[in-house]
Amino acid sequence: MVTHPLLRIGTRGSPLALAQANEVRGRLAAIDPDLARTGAVEVVVIRTTGDRVQDRTLVELGGKGLFTKEIEEALISGAIDLAVHSMKDMPTELPPGLIIGALLPREDPRDAFLSLTAATLDDLPAGAVVGTASLRRQAQLLAARPDLVVVPVRGNVQTRLERLREGRMDATLLAMAGLNRLKLTEVVRSPIDPAVMLPAVAQGAIGIECRAADDRTAGWVRALNDPETAIAVEAERGLLAVLDGSCRTPIAALAVRPASDEAAGTITLTGRVASPDGATLLEEHLTATVGRGDTAAAQALGRRVGQALRDRAGDDIARWAAGVTGQWVPGSGPA
Numbered sequence: 001m002v003t004h005p006l007l008r009i010g011t012r013g014s015p016l017a018l019a020q021a022n023e024v025r026g027r028l029a030a031i032d033p034d035l036a037r038t039g040a041v042e043v044v045v046i047r048t049t050g051d052r053v054q055d056r057t058l059v060e061l062g063g064k065g066l067f068t069k070e071i072e073e074a075l076i077s078g079a080i081d082l083a084v085h086s087m088k089d090m091p092t093e094l095p096p097g098l099i100i101g102a103l104l105p106r107e108d109p110r111d112a113f114l115s116l117t118a119a120t121l122d123d124l125p126a127g128a129v130v131g132t133a134s135l136r137r138q139a140q141l142l143a144a145r146p147d148l149v150v151v152p153v154r155g156n157v158q159t160r161l162e163r164l165r166e167g168r169m170d171a172t173l174l175a176m177a178g179l180n181r182l183k184l185t186e187v188v189r190s191p192i193d194p195a196v197m198l199p200a201v202a203q204g205a206i207g208i209e210c211r212a213a214d215d216r217t218a219g220w221v222r223a224l225n226d227p228e229t230a231i232a233v234e235a236e237r238g239l240l241a242v243l244d245g246s247c248r249t250p251i252a253a254l255a256v257r258p259a260s261d262e263a264a265g266t267i268t269l270t271g272r273v274a275s276p277d278g279a280t281l282l283e284e285h286l287t288a289t290v291g292r293g294d295t296a297a298a299q300a301l302g303r304r305v306g307q308a309l310r311d312r313a314g315d316d317i318a319r320w321a322a323g324v325t326g327q328w329v330p331g332s333g334p335a
């Protein structure tokens with residue numbers, strides 16, 4: 001008989017966050033029968049700044065950490081034992097005393113194209129309206145299709161689909177990972193080739209954060225780690241750390257381990273920075289030997305690609321960031 005939980009999982013309350021927390025609960029139950037008992041693992045919903053403020057863009061709110069701050073406070077205070085995060089929303093620096101104890105196997109890292117009238121990005125007519133509040137998506141959309149009109153829209157899948165049905169936009173972009181994890185298979189979407197739309201750093205990866213000193217929790221959490229996902233996330237976050245902590249610059253990155261035998265033992269990291277209007281889009285990629293579990297080599301690769309991008313962009317990065325005010329004009333967009 002369980003009178004109090006063995007583990008408390010902190011999470012945001014969005015449908016995607018809850019699905020991710022429940023996935024972690026299921027994986028914990030699979031590695032330890034004690035954790036499979038009713039009530040052994042409790043999911044604690046925590047409201048974050050990012051959840052509270054719905055009427056402004058994330059850029060305007062100040063970017064990273066908006067979805068994690070309150071949850072990390074609960075970890076530090078001991079109100080929860082572990083936190084489940086989309087790694088894409090995590091700042092590169094963690095508060096002292098907290099660690100990412102595990103990364104779950106990565107979902108599809110690509111972005112999805114959603115439209116009720118066009119099958120793919122290429123099928124959109126000139127001047128079509130695409131809803132996204134992501135600077136990264138905006139920049140790459142406009143780089144590929146300067147004729148498109150990008151309007152800011154936030155909100156979950158249901159909100160986006162409503163906006164599409166109302167005809168307030170012709171298409172929108174969302175992460176494939178979120179759609180898959182929510183099992184929204186009935187939603188018509190097509191993955192966009194990363195050569196056109198390089199994903200956000202760590203897109204599709206779920207991280208489990210815990211206290212570094214909490215050996216009891218870390219022991220369970222470690223067993224859930226997927227080393228290959230950890231390598232990719234370490235490389236991509238290494239790039240991000242060199243480039244920019246804020247989300248005022250469009251930054252994209254994807255690390256992949258080539259399938260071919262000759263390339264075994266290497267990973268290739270591609271990174272991009274762009275101006276928000278898509279007029280300038282810089283790309284760098286490097287391949288390096290990174291053995292299984294060698295997160296230090298992965299991070300070093302990330303830093304090299306990040307530095308190469310930084311060297312090429314020069315002062316432009318600061319200028320682009322300064323030009324992004326994230327100003328929200330009420331009623332101007334379909335948000």
Ligand SMILES: NCc1[nH]cc(CCC(=O)O)c1CC(=O)O
Pocket residue numbers: 086087088089173174175176177178202203204205206
């Ligand atoms: N910024 C919000 C956010 N954070 C993580 C995901 C999707 C799931 C993931 O990338 O792991 C999303 C929504 C989206 O971009 O479509």
